[in-house]
Amino acid sequence: MTVDTYHCLNPVPFQINTERLLKLLCIKTADDPCAGRLLELAGMAEKIARPKALYRLCRMEKQTADAVIVEGVILSSRVLRVNLEPVHRVFVGLSTCGREMLQLVNAATDLLEKYWVDVMMEMALRAADQAMDAHIQLTYQPGPLSSMCPGSIEDWPITEQKPLFDIIGKQAGEIGVTLSASMLMEPIKSLSRIIFPSGSRFQSCRLCPMDRCTSRKAPYDPKMMASSFFNSRGGATRNMPLLP
Ligand code: SF4
Helix, strand or coil: CCCCEEEEECCCCCCCCHHHHHHHCCCCCCCCHHHHHHHHHHHHHHHHCCCEEEEEEEEEEEECCCEEEECCEEEECHHHHHHCCCCCEEEEEEEECCHHHHHHHHHCCCHHHHHHHHHHHHHHHHHHHHHHHHHHHHHHCCCCEEEECCCCECCECHHHHHHHHHHHHHHHHHHCCEECCCCCEECCCEEEEEEEECCCCCCHHHHCCCCCCCCCCCCCCCCHHHHHHCCCCCCCCCCCCCCC
16 A cells, blocks of 8 residues: 655745844834834735645655665665654655745845845745644644754755655645755755654754854754764664665
């Protein structure tokens, strides 16, 4: 039996919390001379933005020492393999702020306004992500979820975008997201990830030494890679079969 289900959320409802936006951009009051133009752009963003999300329910087929096979596609990452060890199904997701918001980049008249637009596109992307997580919970009741994105840690490099897109397949076109030869997604405010049930709430940030990252969600733990994903000799911590 094929277990293979796509869900497309298009468009995702999007409203900008202007209070939060002003705070994020360090504009203290709506009386600030910058605020009028910012709120004008925010109003335009709400009118044109069409964030979107797509995810696929996938079978876990096999695990090796440093890889997993999902829907016939090999994803090479030791951390991913260990995280998915107790799991029999995963969700491969793609979300985006939507190409419509690119019009706003053209409406921005200077670098500061382009930065504001960038922040609003990021907010639209987050709305798409949150809608996808909520839809997964409502549809499949998987319990607490964690996720990993290709390129977020050294162990799962950006080149792994390619196999992840192979799993998503041509349906990526339904939400207008493309992957370039250099592994960058277009629109740039798009996110691909593998989402999985996890009671321990894995966060890639704990394995990422990146300084001054404004998106950091958890402190870096330099010992975690060795203690949780490798033994002291750098070998497997768990006895899993290798690929034939
Ligand atoms: S610290 Fe920043 S760059 Fe590193 S995984 Fe977290 S969000 Fe990504």
